[in-house]
Amino acid sequence: MEIIKPAVAGTLESSDCQVTVEAGEGKIDFSLESSVINQYGNQIRRVVFETLENMEVKNVRITIIDKGALDCTIRARVEGAVFRSVGQIDNLPWGGAIR
Amino acid sequence: MINAVGRDIPEEILELTGKEVFHGNHYYDGYVYKKDGPNTKCVINSIGSKLVTSIKEALEKCEIRDGMTLGFHHHFREGDYIVNMVMEEVHRMGIKDITICASSLGKAHDPIVPYIEDGTITNIQSSGVRGKIGEAISNGKLKGLAIMRSHGGRVRAIESGEIRIDIAFIGTPTCDEYGNCRGIGGKSNCGVLSYAMVDGDHADKVVAITDCLVPFPNFPAHISMTKVDYVVKVDEIGNSEKIATGAAKPTTDMRKLMMAEYCTQFIINSPYFKDGFSYQTGVGGASIASTISLAKIMKERNVRMRFGVGGLTKPMCDLLINNQVDALLDTQDFDLSAVESVKNLRHFRISVGEYADPFNKGAVVNKLDFVILAALEVDVHFNCNVVVGSNGMITGAQGGHPDTAAGAKCTIVIAPLLQGRIPAICTDVTTVTTPGESVDVVITDYGIAINPRRQDLIEAMKDAELPFKTIEELRNIAYSIAGEPDKVQFGKRIVGIIESRDGTIMDVVRQIKPFKFAEE
Numbered sequence: 001m002e003i004i005k006p007a008v009a010g011t012l013e014s015s016d017c018q019v020t021v022e023a024g025e026g027k028i029d030f031s032l033e034s035s036v037i038n039q040y041g042n043q044i045r046r047v048v049f050e051t052l053e054n055m056e057v058k059n060v061r062i063t064i065i066d067k068g069a070l071d072c073t074i075r076a077r078v079e080g081a082v083f084r085s086v087g088q089i090d091n092l093p094w095g096g097a098i099r
Numbered sequence: 100m101i102n103a104v105g106r107d108i109p110e111e112i113l114e115l116t117g118k119e120v121f122h123g124n125h126y127y128d129g130y131v132y133k134k135d136g137p138n139t140k141c142v143i144n145s146i147g148s149k150l151v152t153s154i155k156e157a158l159e160k161c162e163i164r165d166g167m168t169l170g171f172h173h174h175f176r177e178g179d180y181i182v183n184m185v186m187e188e189v190h191r192m193g194i195k196d197i198t199i200c201a202s203s204l205g206k207a208h209d210p211i212v213p214y215i216e217d218g219t220i221t222n223i224q225s226s227g228v229r230g231k232i233g234e235a236i237s238n239g240k241l242k243g244l245a246i247m248r249s250h251g252g253r254v255r256a257i258e259s260g261e262i263r264i265d266i267a268f269i270g271t272p273t274c275d276e277y278g279n280c281r282g283i284g285g286k287s288n289c290g291v292l293s294y295a296m297v298d299g300d301h302a303d304k305v306v307a308i309t310d311c312l313v314p315f316p317n318f319p320a321h322i323s324m325t326k327v328d329y330v331v332k333v334d335e336i337g338n339s340e341k342i343a344t345g346a347a348k349p350t351t352d353m354r355k356l357m358m359a360e361y362c363t364q365f366i367i368n369s370p371y372f373k374d375g376f377s378y379q380t381g382v383g384g385a386s387i388a389s390t391i392s393l394a395k396i397m398k399e400r401n402v403r404m405r406f407g408v409g410g411l412t413k414p415m416c417d418l419l420i421n422n423q424v425d426a427l428l429d430t431q432d433f434d435l436s437a438v439e440s441v442k443n444l445r446h447f448r449i450s451v452g453e454y455a456d457p458f459n460k461g462a463v464v465n466k467l468d469f470v471i472l473a474a475l476e477v478d479v480h481f482n483c484n485v486v487v488g489s490n491g492m493i494t495g496a497q498g499g500h501p502d503t504a505a506g507a508k509c510t511i512v513i514a515p516l517l518q519g520r521i522p523a524i525c526t527d528v529t530t531v532t533t534p535g536e537s538v539d540v541v542i543t544d545y546g547i548a549i550n551p552r553r554q555d556l557i558e559a560m561k562d563a564e565l566p567f568k569t570i571e572e573l574r575n576i577a578y579s580i581a582g583e584p585d586k587v588q589f590g591k592r593i594v595g596i597i598e599s600r601d602g603t604i605m606d607v608v609r610q611i612k613p614f615k616f617a618e619e
């Protein structure tokens with residue numbers, strides 16, 4: 001998928017994360033601020049890259065402010081932001097790209 | 100050198116401090132030593148007043164100079180003005196290289212961070228530190244080594260002469276011009292002065308600072324004039340709203356209430372729950388809820404408590420009002436109800452030495468049946484961490500945790516399995532503050548683990564209808580939800596040590612390092 005316009009998903013509440021995606025410069029540009037970065041920074045990065053790979057997003061600037069979200073939440077927020085960026089709100093591929 | 104809790108204490112630290120590694124709780128049992136005494140300047144004349152006009156004058160009269168050790172207590176908690184007031188003056192006088200030996204330091208003391216950065220303060224010894232001082236130490240800004248000691252450990256260090264306090268500053272809610280200090284009355288009523296008593300006994304110079312001067316004699320004195328050199332009257336020694344708060348509303352958090360219920364059920368099913376038992380608990384929501392639900396069952400079953408200890412709060416003082424306990428032994432008052440309760444004839448003030456010092460001839464903690472504690476982390480060896488956050492930053496205090504845990508027959512630690520994403524039950528705690536040999540039971544919202552060292556408790560609980568699990572099972576549940584955490588990336592420099600009760604080294608704290616991803 002190609003990022004069309006900037007989009008945000010998620011909140012800054014505890015145990016959530018706020019994901020912003022924007023069109024990239026030919027690669028995945030990842031930045032993370034997290035309350036649990038020391039313990040889970042690598043795991044969050046891995047989950048985000050996996051999620052983007054599943055959605056075939058290769059060109060994106062993705063910025064995450066994490067407040068201790070679990071992996072399932074992070075995945076959902078990344079997917080939410082990407083679908084919003086392409087304006088897709090119907091026919092979301094539940095159980096397909098979203099898993 | 101590897102110590103008894105499996106932590107590697109570098110040789111350089113053993114050389115620098117002259118300390119041994121931790122060998123287990125009873126390594127020093129029966130040890131004989133001579134107590135250290137203060138250099139005392141006699142007052143024989145009868146001119147009659149010890150009042151000086153300012154902190155500056157007191158410092159000058161005490162002959163403050165570079166390299167001295169200053170003592171402080173933390174009865175005013177987050178409302179304390181004393182430390183900042185004194186250190187501002189010390190800084191203004193251009194004094195350097197001060198060691199602060201405080202019973203604890205908190206967020207109220209953020210303003211002294213610049214004095215750490217400019218070398219006014221180069222060493223800190225405290226039960227722990229919170230707020231900006233913790234960050235400063237973790238970031239390597241303190242020139243010397245921070246020493247974190249339990250409340251009992253501080254008394255031991257002072258009484259054994261390991262540390263000599265040159266000048267102790269005792270903030271006191273009321274005082275007369277001759278130095279009789281009381282924790283009661285005035286505008287900054289904190290109830291007791293337990294932490295400061297050892298400073299009164301052992302510091303070379305003792306300065307009482309009050310905002311409520313009363314006529315002589317301010318009796319019965321909690322700290323006697325016989326120990327006080329100078330008295331200073333200032334406008335305010337603390338913010339009374341932050342010294343003793345109104346009683347905390349009992350928690351309505353279902354998770355905490357559930358853990359409190361598990362805790363109460365565990366207690367009443369244990370062999371120690373019988374007429375005449377003894378009990379201590381902290382100020383966490385779950386601990387307070389346990390006390391409330393325990394009081395109910397004590398009434399139903401006609402079981403009386405012999406004594407309660409603390410760190411007191413309203414639910415403990417209610418036991419006294421409702422005649423469910425014979426005596427309360429008080430080292431600190433957390434709320435106004437506890438301060439008020441000090442007037443009760445069966446509410447006794449005790450010194451922190453009596454409470455927890457491992458190097459006296461027996462402390463109150465040794466007589467405890469139950470203690471209920473919290474922890475930032477507990478590992479599968481039952482070691483607890485209450486000082487260093489899971490992110491590696493110094494953020495808490497030992498307090499009486501290691502003292503009561505070592506003394507009590509049944510030490511219960513309550514911790515929610517996850518704090519946000521951070522597992523409270525883990526493979527290895529970031530820093531050990533209380534050794535697993537002291538910890539008998541861990542209660543979480545996902546189940547209860549009994550330390551395998553306590554086969555007697557496991558046996559006693561075999562018919563109890565509680566969700567028992569092994570500590571490893573609890574950790575595995577936590578990791579299955581949150582993922583296994585990476586180890587915090589520390590720098591090389593050791594910025595602090597966690598001292599065990601007996602002065603041996605339990606663990607070291609390293610400088611924090613900015614996070615780097617494993618792959619970019």
